[in-house]
Amino acid sequence: MNVALYIAQRASAAVMVPMIAVHIAVIFYATRHAVTAADILARTGGSLGWAAFYAAFAAAASLHGAIGIRNILAEWSPLGDRGANIAAAAFGAALFGLGLRAVAALVLP
């Protein structure tokens, strides 16, 4: 890992800390108030705010996770640095794609 990846990983972690707090708070709220999935979708549908929040969350998580996966692959697999970069980039892109799909399901009709 070089300094650029180090900063990206730490910065994405810093971004995620308050987002995780909000996410968990929402989970607690939903469970304590017996909010169903249909209720949640009714509230988040069409919401630009929730779309932006979870899209940013997905981006930070994908970046953070991909860098971590890259480091594990580079140290523990026979892929080498280049192979680890490619595999981790593919993993990050797939994670972000899945994240955006979930966001779309949350806010699109």
Added chain:
Amino acid sequence: MSGTSELEVSLWRGGETGRYHVYAVPLRQSQTVLDVVTYVQRHLDPTLAYRFACRVGVCGSCAMTVNGRPRWTCRTAVAKVAENGRIEIGPLENLPVIKDLATDMSAFFEKWRDAGGAFVPSRTRHDEIEAIAPASPARRAADAAIECINCGVCYAACDTVRWNANFLGPAALNRAWSLVNDARDGGGADRLAAVAAGGGCHACHTHQSCREHCPQALNPTASIASLKRRTALAYLRGARPRAQRDGPAK
């Protein structure tokens, strides 16, 4: 160990492949592990290869693996490490074995060089000597890292070195940090670029084995953490890491 007059000593014999041979060595008062190895070579088997020089913990030549832990053998008392009258002595880990207890430390010193370990003068002999205030924060930071004797114990103890052939290692990075804090040094930007590259300070997993095993009680982990912060700040100000150094093939 009391009650016996001999120590059962297992010594690694061979190169990368080999095996432990057992020798019986007389116990002496205040005997060091290096004394034991020297006894074997001088009285039992003159073909035994090992490395030492000063015998007093200054030169950093005699580090070996003693009962599974990397140690400086000249300052390690047999009485402290022998278990039931037995002791096992092997070459340092993470370095190629040349023969018996002697390792090839080329990679260790090449990484020291690659981390910018050489002092870069910023003045000539015709200039005034730069006065360094002993209490200045930079001098204190350098003080904390400066007593390294390059014995290789931290390098042998480091998990990251074991997993990542490109990692510069604790000693080289600790040296780099001491020079980053040297007001007389003129190589700061190049040094930060070197340790910010892949295999540099950010590869450290902070396991702290270097701090645990350093015979000089230094804390290379703290030096590496400081380098991480310093290089991150430099990066945000526009400095860029050097391209990854060419390391051995994985």
